[in-house]
Amino acid sequence: MERVVASVPGRKSDTKERILDAALHLFATRGYENTSLDFLASSLGLSKQAVLYWFKSKDILLQAVIERDVTELISVLEAALSDAGEGWERMEAVVKSVFRIGVMRPELLELIREVNRVDSSASEMLVALLTPLMERASQFLQAEMVAGRFRKRDPRLVILATYSMVLGVLTDLKAMKALGEEPSVRLLVKWRQELLTFLRDALLIEADTGR
Amino acid sequence: MERVVASVPGRKSDTKERILDAALHLFATRGYENTSLDFLASSLGLSKQAVLYWFKSKDILLQAVIERDVTELISVLEAALSDAGEGWERMEAVVKSVFRIGVMRPELLELIREVNRVDSSASEMLVALLTPLMERASQFLQAEMVAGRFRKRDPRLVILATYSMVLGVLTDLKAMKALGEEPSVRLLVKWRQELLTFLRDALLIEADTGR
DNA sequence: CAAGTGACTTACCATATGGTAAACAACGCG
DNA sequence: CGCGTTGTTTACCATATGGTAAGTCACTTG
Incomplete structure (x- = not known):
C-alpha cells in the first residue's frame, strides 16, 4: 500500500x-x-x-518462515549450549542468547508463541525442530544434577519453566502494561540480570561461587 | 451442529x-x-x-466473556492473596490456586493468553482488570522483602516471571510435546510441587523452614 | 383478547479472504 | 529475431464472515 x-x-x-x-x-x-x-x-x-x-499457500508460507527463522534461532541456541564452559556459565550463556535475540529480533520469539498457538501443520514442524534442542538441554541439565552442581529436579520442568519465564518476560508486553511498565531496552537489560539471579538461586546449589 | x-x-x-x-x-x-x-x-x-x-458484536461478546470469567478468576486469586498466612505460605496459596484453576478450568487461563494476544478493546479491559491484582501482589512481595523473608528483587519481575512460568507450564501444551510429555493431571500435580520448590529456592531466604 | 415483549429465525448483504486461470512484460538464449 | 522462462499483474471466483432488517412464535399483561 x-x-x-x-x-x-x-x-x-x-x-x-x-x-x-x-x-x-x-x-x-x-x-x-x-x-x-x-x-x-x-x-x-x-x-x-x-x-x-x-509460496503456493498461506500455510506453506508459514512453514517456510518457520523453516528459515526458527532454524536460525535454534542454531544460535545450539551454539550457546555447546560453546560456553561448564555448569552455570553455560546455562547463563543460553539465557543471555535468548535475551539478545529478544532485544534485537523480538519477532523471532513472538513467532514461536504464535505458531505454538495456531493449529496447523506448521506447529508440528516447530515441535519437530525444537525436540532435539530440548533433548540436548535436558541431557545437559541432568549431567549438571548428577555432578551435584544443580539441584535435582525434573529437567523437563526446568526447561519448560525457564522457557516460559524468559519468553514471557520478553513477549508478554500486555502483562507489562498491567504492571505499569513500558517495555524498553534499558528495562530488559536490568531484568535479564535479575532473572538470571532468580534462576541461579533456583537451580544452583550453593557453593559460594562468589556471591 | x-x-x-x-x-x-x-x-x-x-x-x-x-x-x-x-x-x-x-x-x-x-x-x-x-x-x-x-x-x-x-x-x-x-x-x-x-x-x-x-451480544451486539463479536468484540462485545469477547468483552463479556472476559468480564464474567476473568473477574471470577481474579476474585479467586484475590482471595488466595488475602486468606492464607504470612510469607511463603501465602505465595504458595496463590500458586496452588492458579494450578487448581489450571487443572479444573484450563480454558480460563488459555483465555487470558488469547486475549493478551488479540488486538481489541478487550485486551485493554483485561489490563484494567488485572492491574489492581498486580498492585496488591507487588505490595505483598515488597513487604516480604522488607521483612527480610524474601530476597530483594524487583517485585514486578518476580510477578511477571512467576506469572509466565505458571501460565506456561499450564498452557504450553505444544512445548510439552517437544519434551515428549503428554499433559496429564498426574504430571501436573507432580510439577506443581516441583515448581513450588523451584520458586521457593528462588524467592525465600534460607532460614531452615524445615528443608 | 389484543397488544406488547422477549427470544429467537429466515433472508439478505457487503466485504474480505484464500486461491485458480490466464494474460503480460522483460530477459537470456539459440 | 523468435521463444521459452521467470516474475508479476489483472480478472475472476467460491466461500466465509460479521452484521442488518424484518418476520415469527409463544408467552405475559393491561
Whole structure:
C-alpha cells in the first residue's frame, strides 16, 4: 500500500526473501489468522498473486518462515549450549542468547508463541525442530544434577519453566502494561540480570561461587 | 451442529450463559479470530442471530466473556492473596490456586493468553482488570522483602516471571510435546510441587523452614 | 383478547479472504 | 529475431464472515 519499489520484473529478484521477512514480521506482530495475504503483499508493494507465486499457500508460507527463522534461532541456541564452559556459565550463556535475540529480533520469539498457538501443520514442524534442542538441554541439565552442581529436579520442568519465564518476560508486553511498565531496552537489560539471579538461586546449589 | 436442545422460545432462557460458556471454550481452544459466530452458534444449536441478539458484536461478546470469567478468576486469586498466612505460605496459596484453576478450568487461563494476544478493546479491559491484582501482589512481595523473608528483587519481575512460568507450564501444551510429555493431571500435580520448590529456592531466604 | 415483549429465525448483504486461470512484460538464449 | 522462462499483474471466483432488517412464535399483561 505504500512501498512501491517496483523492482524490475525481469530476473533474479529478492522478492522471496522480502516476503519471508514481511511474513515473519506480520505473523509475529498481528497474528497469523489476522494477517491476510492481500495485506502482506501490499505492504511490500506487490499483488497477492506474487506471494502465491513464491509460496503456493498461506500455510506453506508459514512453514517456510518457520523453516528459515526458527532454524536460525535454534542454531544460535545450539551454539550457546555447546560453546560456553561448564555448569552455570553455560546455562547463563543460553539465557543471555535468548535475551539478545529478544532485544534485537523480538519477532523471532513472538513467532514461536504464535505458531505454538495456531493449529496447523506448521506447529508440528516447530515441535519437530525444537525436540532435539530440548533433548540436548535436558541431557545437559541432568549431567549438571548428577555432578551435584544443580539441584535435582525434573529437567523437563526446568526447561519448560525457564522457557516460559524468559519468553514471557520478553513477549508478554500486555502483562507489562498491567504492571505499569513500558517495555524498553534499558528495562530488559536490568531484568535479564535479575532473572538470571532468580534462576541461579533456583537451580544452583550453593557453593559460594562468589556471591 | 449437533446440540439441538431446542429450549422453548418463550421466556427466561439460559441462552446468554450458554453462549458465554461456549465462547469461553471456543475462544480459548481455537482462538478468537478462528472462531466464527456461525460455528459458535451452531455448536449450541442456535442461529448466529441468536448470538447477536444477546451480544451486539463479536468484540462485545469477547468483552463479556472476559468480564464474567476473568473477574471470577481474579476474585479467586484475590482471595488466595488475602486468606492464607504470612510469607511463603501465602505465595504458595496463590500458586496452588492458579494450578487448581489450571487443572479444573484450563480454558480460563488459555483465555487470558488469547486475549493478551488479540488486538481489541478487550485486551485493554483485561489490563484494567488485572492491574489492581498486580498492585496488591507487588505490595505483598515488597513487604516480604522488607521483612527480610524474601530476597530483594524487583517485585514486578518476580510477578511477571512467576506469572509466565505458571501460565506456561499450564498452557504450553505444544512445548510439552517437544519434551515428549503428554499433559496429564498426574504430571501436573507432580510439577506443581516441583515448581513450588523451584520458586521457593528462588524467592525465600534460607532460614531452615524445615528443608 | 389484543397488544406488547422477549427470544429467537429466515433472508439478505457487503466485504474480505484464500486461491485458480490466464494474460503480460522483460530477459537470456539459440 | 523468435521463444521459452521467470516474475508479476489483472480478472475472476467460491466461500466465509460479521452484521442488518424484518418476520415469527409463544408467552405475559393491561
